[in-house]
Amino acid sequence: MPGLLRGIARTAVVAGTATAVSNRVSRRQAGRWQRKADEQDSQAYYEQQQQPQYAPAPVAAEPAPDPMAVKLEQLKQLGELKSQGVLSEQEFQQQKARILG
Structure with a gap:
């Protein structure tokens, strides 16, 4: 029986370690994607701010009615x-x- 318990314990440790590593990899990858998205957003905002802002063209006034x-x-x-x-x-x-x- 001790051999069986040792095998179950070893499997549990291996499975727990695999789950922890997998979760860490997933979090790290999600962090990378979030940073990349943030960089793209800030770059787009910067480019938008660099574009010259022009006043709208004046609308021609309608002629006064007779x-x-x-x-x-x-x-x-x-x-x-x-x-x-x-x-x-x-x-x-x-x-x-x-x-x-």
Whole structure:
């Protein structure tokens, strides 16, 4: 029986040592991969910071609308409100005078 126990103990020691070595190798490899990824990230950040930053091109301003076209549009909307019954004749005349005057 002592020979059997010695064989089991030896197998347990060998298996435990193999597991410990395997875990250490895995951790070391993961550390290497993490350092490599960190270096790549920092290099990409550095390159991004080195690129010149330009202000966006100014957007061309839209031309001012024609004042007569604006008045005509307002009168058109005012006429639609009157035809829908929202404005009375008196309110319509007041607003029309305000737009034209």
